Amino acid sequence: MSISLFAYHGQPELRQIVIDHISHLASQGFRSNTTKGSDHTNGFLEALADGSSDPAVAFQKTGFPYPLLQICESIFKGLPTKQAAAFAIELVQTAQIDADISDVAFHFLEWMIEDSLSTHGRSGLQFSAKDKGLVLAKLAQMQCDVSSAAIIKKLTRQAKRHDLPIPTSDEKFVLDALHLVLGGSSAGSAVDWIADLAPDPEAKYALFARKLIELVKTA
Template sequence: MVAFHGKQEVKDLYLGRVRAHRAADQLQQNFGYWRRDGNGEFRGCAVGCTLHSSNHGAYEAELGIPRILARLEDGIFEGLPAERAQAWPEEFLSAAHPGADLSMVWPQFVVWMLSDSEWGIARFAKTDKTRAAIERVAEFYGRLVAGDAIAYREWRDADAYAAADAYAAAADAYAAAAAAAAADAYAA
């Protein structure tokens, strides 16, 4: 899968669409994907204004962008301050060049998200067991980025280990559950 199926015109189409929706004040957080408001006008979130639907998987078919990145775009959009969120869909689509291989963007993001010393989830670990679960999943993603093949069984075991820790330590559940979700997302 390559970004925008290797075609500048595909990128231009979707960038033009999100720019037009932003200019028309149709880009809205916490509204839903793509639907009519009380005045009969269409509005939507980052994904809705890009696709005119709620199907994150359509990013793959229509834009050549992995659906996990569509979900990431959506989550970031909804969590940004309102003014900052307005520019996000355009920035997201602008970041990739037509033909770029985006397959390692999610694994690289997960390594950062789990293990970065300043921003990573590992800093929230309250026990050594939780820290180990997070580090194990980050290690797997690091191996993936390095080009190693990781067996499904290894992903499943990492998921089970991280999930078991999440349930065992309720106070630490947020950090361990994030690690489990990252492993599960790849296994799926």
């Protein structure tokens, strides 16, 4: 069971401060007002954290856990400027103070990997991960029942006990991939990896933005 994490730490005043801040930055084109100079454009993390790239600061401001912040950052950077601004504003407005967002990153990545698996197949995903950094490269060699063996055994026992289908090889691969990505703090890299597989990465990032906001809305 995951620890409950509420958006904006359950504080309505903090939520409004973040919404006002992001809206102001969006009106300025997310230009930085830090010592980096006016030509520097804030990423999502920097926008939330007043110019800092420290995710701990962004968490203090929003209550968004690190994997979720990584996903947001990758989507923000993958979208065209105007769409990125609209995404940032909609996201911070959508998150409510009573929303438990602890599992949003998990559910988003699970959906993303399952969707990509149906399109590219397991071998296609593993081959494409080879040059995507040390953590994702492990997917290329990963056996479907190694890194999350305990989880798979538990799910298999539960399935048999309740007369449910035993997890398939693809389902095991998804669980292994999630275990690897979340455990290695590579949620953002995973988003970029899957987007790069698409014929139109910008359209893929736009799809990711809609899905993430949907998950935040229903949290």
